[in-house]
Amino acid sequence: MAEYGGGCCRCCFSFIITSGFAALFMWLSLRTSKPDCSIEKFYVPALNRSADINSTNNHTIYFDLKLDNGMKEKGVSYANISLNFFYNSTHLPIANYTVPGFYQGHKKNTHRRQLLEATGLPWAAALEAVSNGSTVSFRVELATRVKYKIMFWYTKRERLEVGGDVVVNDTGKKVNRKNIKLKSGSPGPASHWVRVGPLLILTSFIIVFL
Template identity: 55%
Template sequence: MSDSGHGSGCFKCCFRFILTSGLTALFVWLSLRTTKPSCSISAVYLPALNTSGASNATRSNHTLYFTINLKNKMKDKGVRYDEVRLSFYYGANTSVPIGNYTVPSFYQGHGKDADKLGNLTARGVPWEAAFRAVSNGSKPVFRMDLYTRVRYKIVFWYTKRHNFMVENTTVEVNNSGKNSGTRQRRSFHAPAIFSVTLFVLVLLL
């Protein structure tokens, strides 16, 4: 009986060790796993394409005002951005560069959104043709590419730098010179919390 009990106790210890090790490995993997931020153009305004009350002053204003939204979907990690380089183009399927802009480096907290506003003088846009198009109900398309490098903050330390690139983000501009930007819903990620709960329960067994 004693040998049987001893063997059963060893089996339970081995099983518990394997289960604990497996859950620990899962917890570490989930803790170190990262998700890239998402990027969208939430607002654009071009006074030169605003047909309501158009004047010579607005028609000659070739400034492109914009707001980009960067979303950190991770609830347990921060993101440190290097300088964010933006390149703007006219046309969905063409490569007519119209300007560049640089967002200074910044830190983004857990599960946070960051709206970055900027403006530039758009050069190379066929303004007369674009104005006629919006006047007739068409919607000229503008495109943006984004490039930067990011580091993810896990507890007290940062990972190495990772390239982060978003290409062919497009918006259509209407006769008010604006686009109708949309935002993605926030999402809650539970796997890491679930794994921590399992880990604690095993330790209490």
């Protein structure tokens, strides 16, 4: 009888451990993290005071957008990416651009570089500001829908909306040499699974004990 009880306990213990590891593996497999979006380069020729005088008539904006998938075992499928640019002091829309959708593999980063015509920006006021030693700022907002490839299947598409401010001085370039990370105020998929994952594991143990 004692042997039977001991064998049963060992079997239950083994089942508990196996279930716990299975729940942990499921959590790690399903957990995703949204891609990092950042502005690596940003240049406004008309605000470059050291350039040729003709550059003041060049009403374009050059940007280098970096999209980084940091996940080792999951790919990211982007729908069309909408980029909107604003003159930040008044949140005045000045340009927009659409990046065609694409798939990004594990641990990959992608650059999208473009030269855009900026319209409606108060160029004289902006040039005067940087000429007086001040700075001007621009707002970049990105919106798309992403889905994640986990092994052989895709998750449902989720909305990704991020934005950031780019400060420019009299060189026409962004002041911060580091990439300007575009951020969101709402939690992404990673933070969701960080909250739910441990709860799933705890629930599995409770079910086993019952």
